Amino acid sequence: MAGEPGESIHLIFCQSFIEWAAHHRAALFYFLPAQSPFLYFAKKSMAFFIQHLQQNGFDVIELTDDEGASVQVIPALGALLHAFTIPHKNGTLNVIDSYASRAEYDAGVVSSFKSVKLSPFACRIKDAAYEWNGVKRQVQKSPIHGLLYDQAFAVILEETGSQDAVVDLEYHYSGWDPGYPFPYTCNVRYRLLAQNTLEITTSILNHHSESIPLMDGWHPYFSTGTPVDELELEFRSKEIVEFDDKLIPTGKLLPYTSFNQAKSLRGVELDNSFIVDFDQPSPLCILRDPKKHVSIEFYPSTAYPILQIYIPPHRNSIAVENLTGAPNAFNNGLGLVKLAAGESVQFATTLRVRG
Template sequence: MPYKVIVDQSQVHPIITLINKDTNCSAEVFAFGGLLNKFSIPVNGEIFNVIDAFSSAEDAVKNITNGFKSARLSPFTCRMNKGQYHFNEQGYTVEKFYLPPHAIHGITYDAVYEVKDVYEDDKHASVTLHHRYNATDKGYPFSYDVTLKWKLEADNKISVRAAVHHVNKNSIPYAEGWHPYFNLGTSVNQCTLQFDSDTMLEFDDTLLPTGKKLKDDRFVNGKLMGDTFLDNCFELNQSSHPKCVLSNSQIQLTILPEASYPYLQIYTPPHRESIAIENLSGAPDAFNNGIGLKLLEPNHTYTFTTAYQLKAL
């Protein structure tokens, strides 16, 4: 079989590698955070990883809050205004993590997932991970279960499907997303970015949405990044099958979110060696502004899916 799964138990938490032996495309998934740490294909005779990766599981445990590389954002995304919100006439204050003055990037970015299943055949390789959030943060006293399925398949494509389920008495507020940083081997300045959106959410000076939408079609037909700085959220055009393409002279990354992730947050860090392209189900501060906020009903399963695809040029 061309597809294979390897589970490494030698580090502080398991590391799962999904491989296509015929093409040498591979993906490395950490049980810590459920995150994608590497996604690689051969480029000019060498294996090239497009993820700004941690050096080990231990490195991820120690440094996940330093940039939140590849982090899973749940049960809220990006920033929450001063870590506070009201739900069902009750006020809540999130305990972690703060980039003053706001709480950022959810609560479960450092969750350790259990490896529930691995699978390999002649068409794909996959790993299924599970985590139960047990209402450990006083600011989000609603337990829920998350099952992640990472699947590597043909054409250098990996997908991730998150299934969220809870058994609380009432509906609970929820938003989620992913926070990967991509490095195509050159400065971001030399990369072209294209995605299907002409609408940007206006932010205030603390990066919270104001409620206004701005027309921004810079990236509809592709734009050489140059010195463009972004720390912005875009609303994807759902009339098409929206995608986001990041490329340079040697490699092309295509991101293929399903309708469950209608927002795209993009951040260019000062070093410009990588770029964060984040699929989000809800906008920053969704618990307060309601933009994309979901109310998850008890005993229902909600799914959120995106995929990444690589091509050597």
């Protein structure tokens, strides 16, 4: 009968056990028989945590789970994705090639743009100039990778539960660059899930009185510690964006399926934009390290139809970028988002690391 004292004690015990199990999973798996019903609760329950750290001159927010996966972000430096670490063999493996120190960031961010938010445009704008609503604009700050890559994002939400750890970062752009005088809000959500999975969602809200041009993207560099020449890449594409000698799109899309099957990157040079084929099964891109038996899977939403791949000259890491449009989208219109006054839009991608 509901409400009996014995039943209340039983329910309290079960709930307490579930909460305790989330923090003592390893001990349970060691001491309890494989068929124990208590292991069901331990397997279903996970604990997620958020902590603030100071490392090498950076103020870091770290999302972790109780299986050893973690994500580090740096809000004050362009909402930078600093690390994505998984349990690997007898230790851990960080698959993000970031900056070793604040001094390295200060010296290199405007040349590498590693792992920063690209907004309100990504890649190149030819001659830093474009025309919008009949008015010619000249971007003052940078003709490449937007305006927010070094801006301080505010932390507006930190939340943990049995399913995830979430941090929301936000920047209110007031229109301070004369070449982009359109106020908007950029919100970035990092969400760590079970099974070494990271979901990244960007939301843009237009505060301008008219529609604004927009191109969104990311610039993460990935490394397993193995040289790129020993890695394999596979992605679903049907076309490649043709570039001129200055890496500006010519306007042509050419058939391209070379990486629809896994292919070695030995000797391969890439700095290209590919059209994602969303009709193919996910994951839509996989970076593999056969030596360490690690793979990084990419699950972009249809809001990110462009996959930009870049291998830097040092060939120790590789940039795999989900973009809403092609380079110079403000001029060629390829993937350009036209966001109406007062409207918002979301772009999402998910990473999963296996190893």
